[in-house]
Amino acid sequence: MRKKNTPLYPVLEQEIRDRHIKKREIAESLYISQDSLSRKLRGTRGLSLDEAIAVHEWWFMDIPIEILFQKE
Numbered sequence: 385m386r387k388k389n390t391p392l393y394p395v396l397e398q399e400i401r402d403r404h405i406k407k408r409e410i411a412e413s414l415y416i417s418q419d420s421l422s423r424k425l426r427g428t429r430g431l432s433l434d435e436a437i438a439v440h441e442w443w444f445m446d447i448p449i450e451i452l453f454q455k456e
Contacts, residue, residue, distance in 0.1 A: 392427035393453050413442050
């Protein structure tokens with residue numbers, strides 16, 4: 385079981401930090417609020433397949449999608 389404050393997608397979270405990408409920019413590219421994105425990354429809201437594909441294609445094409453969204 386995942387701890388409360390542990391990211392749902394640790395590889396994605398690490399890549400966001402490593403590449404100095406602002407979550408606000410990712411949220412804007414998905415046309416959602418930063419708060420909505422945060423909920424999706426924590427797992428309290430669902431990340432749709434279309435959103436996951438968009439994040440992968442727009443920001444992280446060099447990482448296989450199954451690795452990028454691998455859960456802990």
